[in-house]
Amino acid sequence: MFSNKTNYTGQEAFQARIYEKSFVSKMVIAQCEAAEVLTWLDFAIKCEYMNTEKHVDLSDEYGHIIAMIKNMINNAEKWILPGKG
Secondary structure, three states: OOOHHHHHHHHHHHHOOOOHHHHHHHHHHHHHHHHHHHHHHHHHHHOOOOOHHHHHHHHHHHHHHHHHHHHHHHOHHHOOOOOOO
16 A cells, blocks of 8 residues: 555656666655655554554555665665666
8 A cells, every 4th residue: 555645756756767866865755755654554543543453554564665765765876777867
């Protein structure tokens, strides 16, 4: 499950692969958006909008997404298009 905003930012980052700084900037935004989802998940569980099992599943999934984005940021040079920028 991806929020639309996170997915759109990820698409922008993928298109920004010509310039490493642009790519990293977009990926940082995507990471922040994914972290915001975790906040909303916590809010949803406190307001009893979802059960604990669903909260744990989605929180774990977003934790993995954030870790993948962080890895892409830390290894941005692997994602940049060769011979560009």
